[in-house]
């Protein structure tokens with residue numbers, strides 16, 4: 102009888118070290134060599150074509166058909182010069198993954214010869230056979246076509262010999278079937294509103310772009326051990342597993358020395374990422390053993406998101422070469438830190454100014470306050486929208502789970518800014534400023550060093566010196582989802598602010614005075630969203646409730662907020678998503694939630710009944726044989742006293758087996774009931790409220806068995822092995 106776990110452990114220990122390719126020591130020598138960036142464009146495009154692409158990127162100017170042909174031809178020559186044979190439209194369907202369909206650069210001629218060809222049409226639009234991507238009812242079978250269309254603002258790149266062209270994905274009727282189109286719409290809306298506000302202060306500003314710097318957390322696990330855990334392989338997380346005697350309690354992993362095999366993986370991964378133009382910068386160990394983080398320099402949001410999607414793919418691909426599997430799940434291990442993807446977000450002007458950097462002059466300070474207070478107001482008004490846009494089955498285990506921080510959206514700004522805002526509030530609200538001779542008082546905000554110690558790592562939305570860090574995003578998420586929400590709520594708020602300002606200015610109030618008055622009121626209205634304390638504490642849960650803040654612990658209830666009339670209006674008014682698109686997304690996500698919990702439940706049943714119980718019985722039989730043997734060789738009295746441990750264990754094992762059997766049966770029966778529902782909303786709720794709670798009960802007994810049964814027989818790699826085998 103072979104033990105899968107021991108085989109896996111042996112494979113992991115005997116794994117040969119991978120020889121990584123020689124990497125030039127200057128990244129400048131290879132940075133971006135696999136992207137069709139400005140340098141490649143200037144080499145391969147005519148001046149006219151080059152200018153057309155830049156105008157499309159910078160001003161959204163449409164590219165003419167004739168020019169598209171030229172661009173396609175240049176792109177093809179560039180790609181072929183780098184060894185490419187195929188091209189593909191690369192898009193983000195609502196599955197959350199990325200999709201590609203490869204076509205060869207080949208056209209057959211009449212004389213039987215072939216030439217490499219790539220036309221403007223092929224670059225600009227494709228009709229992938231995409232009928233099995235989720236559409237939430239948007240694409241009926243009679244209109245089953247979906248189109249991808251080129252997004253020139255995100256550079257094309259080469260992946261495994263294929264020229265990948267970032268595209269949006271829309272239905273025949275023009276509705277979005279992806280994350281990129283609403284994202285671009287939200288970013289365009291923000292650009293428009295933020296630019297108008299900036300121009301109150303500085304007429305030289307013509308454009309504002311939102312910026313995103315993500316930090317990606319992930320776990321690495323040896324691939325052999327991963328494969329020996331059906332739960333990891335099928336659901337991305339361990340559904341059973343007793344805690345390791347040592348895990349993260351010594352905090353000795355955080356920022357610790359990175360193991361050699363991991364370093365080799367990281368160096369190769371970073372090399373490949375840099376070649377693709379992803380500006381990866383920092384790497385370090387995270388809190389949990391086996392957990393790591395990677396963060397690039399920030400970029401324009403749309404490009405940063407494409408880079409994150411690409412980077413998740415690269416992580417998985419390069420890790421395999423080193424015998425690792427990457428876990429992007431939000432909570433692969435119980436009782437150990439989960440993984441997030443912090444979204445650092447700010448806005449930058451075309452004059453190079455970061456709008457969330459506190460200024461040096463009073464005008465700059467006012468501008469800073471305008472953006473700061475409006476963001477806080479937006480987060481307060483639309484906290485439920487933000488919560489809905491980070492909801493997923495995996496993230497539920499990180500937010501509002503048992504050992505996780507609560508799912509309350511609040512904002513942290515640090516003591517210095519709190520002081521400044523209190524000053525704003527304390528000075529008189531000149532409701533009739535014409536009467537008052539006193540000049541309004543703009544608090545002086547000292548420049549805050551981004552790295553000062555005034556940080557709060559428990560806040561879901563924290564100001565960190567010159568940007569906000571949205572920390573509640575899950576590690577496997579497509580950042581486009583939270584970015585659609587954040588940029589839309591801020592756009593909407595800036596628009597309201599501008600309209601209010603215009604009204605006061607029309608009454609002959611100076612713009613600065615008008616703004617000051619409005620900010621004063623906004624701060625009062627929204628300051629309940631500010632929380633500087635420990636967001637993980639129980640006190641905060643109580644306190645937040647008295648402040649009237651939502652605490653939505655699970656995905657079905659969080660998603661329901663997508664359908665709030667105010668939320669629908671928000672996205673419709675700002676031309677980001679239509680009601681139909683929102684409803685479709687709602688259904689797709691609910692369905693996804695149901696499937697995920699359903700798969701987990703099935704895996705739990707299978708593992709418990711077919712893997713764990715048979716082993717438990719086998720071990721129990723050994724004990725029984727042992728007891729029978731003892732009885733034969735010992736006199737009755739000695740037997741009584743010496744066999745007690747074994748007989749107790751035999752009884753305990755039986756107890757756990759019976760419990761597991763009963764609870765699995767109960768879970769399966771409930772699941773069967775719930776599966777019959779037609780109402781998808783009720784189905785999701787009951788998966789959450791009636792099926793999911795069984796997981797913990799079953800896990801309890803399986804984990805107890807892990808402690809009782811002979812280590813040599815246990816079939817699943819244990820936590821200590823998963824966490825520490827590197």
Ligand code: ADP
Nearest residue numbers: 312313314315316396397398399445446447568
């Ligand atoms: P920490 O882990 O302490 O939060 P890091 O230095 O690891 O900090 O990450 C900071 C992140 O913030 C990086 O991803 C960086 O790109 C990003 N960032 C810095 N400035 C900006 C900005 N102006 N806009 C958006 N992101 C930014």
Ligand code: MG
Nearest residue numbers: 316443570572
């Ligand atoms: Mg961070």
